[in-house]
Amino acid sequence: MERYMDKNRRLADYIYNDLDREEVVELEREISNDPELSESYQLNMRVKEYLQAKIQLEEMRSDPQLEDAEKLAGMVFDLESHDEAEKVTVSRGRNRSRIRIWSFAAAVAATIAILISFGIIPSTISQDKLFDRYYEPYAASNYLQRGESKEKYRDITNGINDYMGGRYSQSIDQLGGLNAVSDIQPEVQLFTALSYIGLGQYQDAQNILESAVNGNTRYQPESMWYLGLCYLKTGEVEKASSLLERLEKYDGLYQRDARSLRKKLRRFSQ
Amino acid sequence: MEKNSDQYIIQRIRAREDNAFVYLQVKFQDSIRLMVLEMGGSKEDAKDVFSEGLVALICLVDREDFVLNCRLGTLVYALCKNTWLLQLEKQAAVRNYQVRRLDNPDEQDFTEESDQQLYHDIFWESFKKMDKVCQDILGGYLKEISPKEIADTMGYSYGYVRKRKSLCHGYLMKLIEGHPTYIKIKQTELTLDIE
Numbered sequence: 001m002e003r004y005m006d007k008n009r010r011l012a013d014y015i016y017n018d019l020d021r022e023e024v025v026e027l028e029r030e031i032s033n034d035p036e037l038s039e040s041y042q043l044n045m046r047v048k049e050y051l052q053a054k055i056q057l058e059e060m061r062s063d064p065q066l067e068d069a070e071k072l073a074g075m076v077f078d079l080e081s082h083d084e085a086e087k088v089t090v091s092r093g094r095n096r097s098r099i100r101i102w103s104f105a106a107a108v109a110a111t112i113a114i115l116i117s118f119g120i121i122p123s124t125i126s127q128d129k130l131f132d133r134y135y136e137p138y139a140a141s142n143y144l145q146r147g148e149s150k151e152k153y154r155d156i157t158n159g160i161n162d163y164m165g166g167r168y169s170q171s172i173d174q175l176g177g178l179n180a181v182s183d184i185q186p187e188v189q190l191f192t193a194l195s196y197i198g199l200g201q202y203q204d205a206q207n208i209l210e211s212a213v214n215g216n217t218r219y220q221p222e223s224m225w226y227l228g229l230c231y232l233k234t235g236e237v238e239k240a241s242s243l244l245e246r247l248e249k250y251d252g253l254y255q256r257d258a259r260s261l262r263k264k265l266r267r268f269s270q
Numbered sequence: 271m272e273k274n275s276d277q278y279i280i281q282r283i284r285a286r287e288d289n290a291f292v293y294l295q296v297k298f299q300d301s302i303r304l305m306v307l308e309m310g311g312s313k314e315d316a317k318d319v320f321s322e323g324l325v326a327l328i329c330l331v332d333r334e335d336f337v338l339n340c341r342l343g344t345l346v347y348a349l350c351k352n353t354w355l356l357q358l359e360k361q362a363a364v365r366n367y368q369v370r371r372l373d374n375p376d377e378q379d380f381t382e383e384s385d386q387q388l389y390h391d392i393f394w395e396s397f398k399k400m401d402k403v404c405q406d407i408l409g410g411y412l413k414e415i416s417p418k419e420i421a422d423t424m425g426y427s428y429g430y431v432r433k434r435k436s437l438c439h440g441y442l443m444k445l446i447e448g449h450p451t452y453i454k455i456k457q458t459e460l461t462l463d464i465e
Binding site: 010012018040043044046047049051053054056059065068069070074075076077129264266 | 298300301303304305308326329330333336338339340341343344345347348349351352356384389390393394397408409411412413417432435436437439440442443444446447458
């Protein structure tokens, strides 16, 4: 332990320029010959550089003169719209309110960071972040082309169109009447579940997708992918991991995403 | 006028002297990059934002009615923040036309950035865990205040500040390397390397 502390103390003296010339030469020689010391040095430098930037950034953010600085900054952005006076009036108002919104958002983000650092929200935020990164609405262009050309698919096409247009409640209503039509059952299930996800009703989506995954649907990979995301959102990380592991075996669009997401999920389950 | 004072730098910017821009880059680029990263951007975004922020600064100082009534660093921050907020607005507009990502070329970057964010949280949390004397002494060093000035401000001897700085930094590194999330990331990295 003493050796560990001594190593970091010497590195501290080095990175803060508190060693004399001879000591610098000696330590640099040691760093170049000792991979472990070299790795420690790099970590020490990384910490120093980050803290330097962070402390400066926090000072800027809490500077009492920030309001004056923002007024000056506003002068530049006003210049860009000099010839469009009316437009400027509108955009200035919007910019200010946007800045206020972002200041509020930054305050919320800072609060969340503090909560995480004290372990009050240990992993939910990170899981949400992962969900946001990986979730995207399903693209149904192929199905829509097929649907438009055949009358048989008109009703389900309307439901899918609603989903594509972000009208999730209407999509669920539209598809709700089609549950009895067996040959389009997989589509009905999938898009109903997707619409529930769009509405943020993950448990409802999960119920439908679980039955789709356990059945013999032709949308097996899609159902597994979105069910995995639902599990992630509802905090069932182990289930999400195990499902993604199964999905990795399917060649296609989701294989790569499934692999990379599962690797990230290990952090939560270890 | 004191060399490297804010007013001095403004004059050098008006004269388009390269060393003024080098100074701005050395002095502020890292904190602006951190701001962009904390607000959801990437390292590439941060580079663009800093360059555009400097262009905005040039436009501003060239105005006849420009009077610097705040710290230059805070002004750079405000300009870059405005630039990034406008950039975010444009990105949001573009996203409205994109339904689905077809490929995932930035996967590695995302992983790196996500790890980087975790590391940053650990570094900052560990720093804030130290006692106030350690924070003030290390903070002074990090702000490139001379040890003598730190000692005078805090009422300690010069030798004590130098010694305490090393102890505090050693303690900080111990906190970081013993942080449960840090250990977990390192373990995951090892696992992934083996795979």
